[in-house]
Amino acid sequence: MSASSDKQLQRLDEIAGSLYEAAYTNNRQAGFQQVQQLQRMMTVELRRASGHKEGWIAMEQDARSIERALVNSQMSSEWLLQAARIRLAADALVRPEHALLLQYESIMQDDLSRVEKAWKRQTGDGAIAARASMNSLEAHMKRVEPAMNLLYGSMHGAEVVERISYTNRLLEASRSNTTNDAMIDRSIIALKESIVHMYDKSGRAEVLPTTAIASTSNPLSWTLFLGAFISAILTYSGWRKYKLNPFGVKPLP
Known part of the structure; x- marks a missing residue:
């Protein structure tokens, strides 16, 4: 993987974390901003650089679901699951082991x-x-x-x-x-x-304490x-x- 792709994945992970934070705290404005950034980050080049197609499709579907929920002024309980799924997926790309x-x-x-x-x-x-x-x-x-x-x-x-x-x-x-x-x-x-x-x-190897590798x-x-x-x-x-x-x-x- 190129250094550019690696930086993009790190950024994707950061955005996914912020999106989950927005969902957890029911911050709809921040959630909308983060999901739009996330969608822009999921470029064809990045998808080719890392991960399987099916996973990227699932992330895109979850992002669209979050966007619809926010446009319809739904509470965070309606999009927290999708935010968690995206958070786990982005984390897995950055630190798979x-x-x-x-x-x-x-x-x-x-x-x-x-x-x-x-x-x-x-x-x-x-x-x-x-x-x-x-x-x-x-x-x-x-x-x-x-x-x-x-x-x-x-x-x-x-x-x-x-x-x-x-x-x-x-x-x-x-x-x-x-x-x-x-x-x-x-x-x-x-x-x-x-x-x-x-x-x-x-x-996988034995899972290390999560806090040791947290961003x-x-x-x-x-x-x-x-x-x-x-x-x-x-x-x-x-x-x-x-x-x-x-x-x-x-x-x-």
């Missing part, structure tokens, strides 16, 4: 652990509880998908996406007793293996992003401990 998306492996495995516990409940509503728990896993996969596509192509995470969809269908069918428990058990196991496979194929050009953006990330981990840990393991413990209202 230590990309923040790699930290999501443990979160997604934790999501699936909660699905398994919900499915094994002896209260007669295991399928309903497990299907509800699948929403978190599905949301996290959607969040990292553009970054995965950008680094490795669209086929890299396709198995995880398909297995999430298949497991959801089995759980929904189980409500009307049109599937059997063994099929769901096998599907959950296969889904777990596909997540491991997706991250193993990334060829210093926009520290507030990184603080907000990592704060949300850490908050998510703590929330899932608490939920796993108190909500989805209710044996002998009264569930919280």
Whole structure:
């Protein structure tokens, strides 16, 4: 990669960080300015220099979605997901060996652990509880998908996406007793293996602490992003401990 392309990627990463900061703080004016800059940065030359086509397409679609939301005066909750997806994708381009998306492996495995516990409940509503728990896993996969596509192509995470969809269908069918428990058990196991496979194929080294490689050009953006990330981990840990393991413990209202 040329020095010029490298500088452009660094700038793209800075803009993506500022865009996420604007979404997190519901600063619509700053968000509109940043998304316009982002769109101008995603030139044909830059896309040819780094990343896979599918990832760039996803980033462009997310940028257009943010622009529409801002034009229609929608709240940041309507475009925060897209801003996070762009942030993760840009970060992955600049620091692929230590990309923040790699930290999501443990979160997604934790999501699936909660699905398994919900499915094994002896209260007669295991399928309903497990299907509800699948929403978190599905949301996290959607969040990292553009970054995965950008680094490795669209086929890299396709198995995880398909297995999430298949497991959801089995759980929904189980409500009307049109599937059997063994099929769901096998599907959950296969889904777990596909997540491991997706991250193993990334060829990463051990992930270093994110703060060690964070860009210093926009520290507030990184603080907000990592704060949300850490908050998510703590929330899932608490939920796993108190909500989805209710044996002998009264569930919280």
